[in-house]
Amino acid sequence: MRQRILQLLRQHRGEPLSGEEISRQLNISRTAVWKHVQILKTEGYAIRSLPKKGYLLLDVPDKLYPQEIAAHLKTKWLGRKIYYEEKVDSSNNVAKRLANEGCPDGLVVVAEEQGAGKGRLRRGWLSPYGKGIWFSVVLKPPFLPQEAAKCTLLAAVAVAKAVNSVKGVDAKIKWPNDILLKGRKLVGILTEMNAEFGHINYVVIGIGINTTVQPEDYPEELRPLAVSLHEAAQEPFTRAELLAKILGNMEELYETATWEGFAPILDEWRKYSCTLGQQVKVIAPDSTYFGTALDIDAEGLLLVRKADGQVEKVVAGDVSIRPAARPEAYS
Ligand code: BTN
Numbered sequence: 001m002r003q004r005i006l007q008l009l010r011q012h013r014g015e016p017l018s019g020e021e022i023s024r025q026l027n028i029s030r031t032a033v034w035k036h037v038q039i040l041k042t043e044g045y046a047i048r049s050l051p052k053k054g055y056l057l058l059d060v061p062d063k064l065y066p067q068e069i070a071a072h073l074k075t076k077w078l079g080r081k082i083y084y085e086e087k088v089d090s091s092n093n094v095a096k097r098l099a100n101e102g103c104p105d106g107l108v109v110v111a112e113e114q115g116a117g118k119g120r121l122r123r124g125w126l127s128p129y130g131k132g133i134w135f136s137v138v139l140k141p142p143f144l145p146q147e148a149a150k151c152t153l154l155a156a157v158a159v160a161k162a163v164n165s166v167k168g169v170d171a172k173i174k175w176p177n178d179i180l181l182k183g184r185k186l187v188g189i190l191t192e193m194n195a196e197f198g199h200i201n202y203v204v205i206g207i208g209i210n211t212t213v214q215p216e217d218y219p220e221e222l223r224p225l226a227v228s229l230h231e232a233a234q235e236p237f238t239r240a241e242l243l244a245k246i247l248g249n250m251e252e253l254y255e256t257a258t259w260e261g262f263a264p265i266l267d268e269w270r271k272y273s274c275t276l277g278q279q280v281k282v283i284a285p286d287s288t289y290f291g292t293a294l295d296i297d298a299e300g301l302l303l304v305r306k307a308d309g310q311v312e313k314v315v316a317g318d319v320s321i322r323p324a325a326r327p328e329a330y331s
Contacts, residue, residue: 001028002036003067009047009057010071018054062238064110064133072244078106078137078254079247085109087129089116092192092206095136099194099202103138108247110135117208120177120190121318131213131228133239136206137250142258145195146299148203152177152191153300154257154265155205158249159187160272162242163209168234172274175293175302175319180274184227186210207246211239266296275321280304284317293319 004026009017019030026033037047037055044061060068066082073079081104088094088111095109114134117125127134139151156177163171163179163186171181179187190206210228218226229237257265270276275293282289282304291304294311302314 001026001032002039005033005036006040006045006057006067009055013057016048016050016053016056021054062130062240064112064135064240064243066110068238068240069108069110069244069247072241074244074248075106075251077104078251079108079244081107083107083109085111087111087113087115090114090118090206091134091136092118092190092204095138095204095206096192096194099138099204105138105140106251107138108135109138110243118190118206119188119208125188125190125208126213126218126222127208128213128217131217132211133207133209133243135243136204137247138202138204139254140202141200141254143200144198145193145200148191148193148195148200149176149300150257150262150265151203151205152189153269153296154253155189155191155207155250156187157265157268157272158246158253159189159207159209161249161268162245163187163229164272165245166229166233166235166237166242169229169232171272173269173272174321175273175275175296175314176300181227181229181232184225186227186229209242211242262298262300266298266300269296269300275302275319279322281320281322282312282314282317283320284314290322 005022008022019033022033023030041047044063046059048056048058050056066084069082083098091109091111098107111134113129114127117127119125141151143150156173156179160171160173160179163169171179171186174180177189178185187209192204194201210226212230213228215223253265276295278293280291280293289306291306294303294305296302302319304312304314306312
């Protein structure tokens with residue numbers, strides 16, 4: 001009911017809506033309307049009560065409430081169900097639990113804070129309250145398990161496109177799935193999969209975007225490596241609107257990949273890449289080597305030409321852009 005009241009107030013943004021009108025439209029008492037409005041105020045909605053005129057919605061909170069995301073969402077199915085909690089250990093863990101319980105394809109888990117955010121290669125991911133967009137998407141793709149990496153590349157393109165729509169932001173993708181701004185890490189993506197031989201049950205794509213994390217929030221050694229979106233943004237943005245945009249891009253790219261194949265997504269990925277053409281250092285599970293990043297193949301694997309001319313496919317590990325070729329410090 002509260003959401004329907006909010007919806008009515010949103011539709012009348014800029015003009016007051018009387019309690020009587022709300023109670024008539026929703027078939028509830030005026031006292032019930034008043035009680036719901038009080039709760040909306042405690043949730044951070046700025047609603048002015050104007051005597052004899054009604055309620056006026058002045059401002060919405062910068063929260064990742066499902067209704068705030070839904071207010072901007074243009075998707076058909078992705079993000080149509082959102083699980084929100086103020087604090088979780090890791091949104092990926094929550095998403096995996098919900099996926100194991102049979103949640104719908106396209107479910108999104110979002111939190112204001114993560115107490116035990118997870119990064120790649122068993123690293124942690126700092127996720128302070130309200131200073132980022134920490135979320136996970138459950139997908140049940142018709143791809144083979146060995147193609148799951150495509151979901152990560154697709155997610156990276158969806159995020160890069162959305163953050164670059166904020167004026168002043170020129171973010172790039174570092175293979176396979178880091179998004180860098182001014183050479184420093186803005187976004188990390190951690191994809192986890194549950195599969196059987198030849199069949200993906202689900203993938204959970206966990207995405208962390210630093211929006212207002214401050215240097216002092218990080219341990220000293222990470223300060224030069226990380227960046228937040230507000231450092232480059234030349235116009236205000238809300239996290240909920242940005243998230244809705246990302247989900248819209250993801251759905252579009254996912255449907256393209258499903259119906260037309262992956263080539264158009266790889267082309268988009270190449271446009272945002274800061275890895276291709278660069279000298280890189282590859283730390284693979286079994287060896288470390290240097291070379292030139294040539295391209296990505298049809299599976300999204302990085303092709304690196306070593307000094308002896310041999311071309312290696314990078315399947316797993318870390319790739320850093322070598323100092324001579326990078327403008328600022330991130331590896
Ligand atoms: C990386 O190491 O670059 C990947 C970081 C992924 C962080 C995100 S935040 C939301 C989701 N939940 C997690 O615990 N991790 C991912």
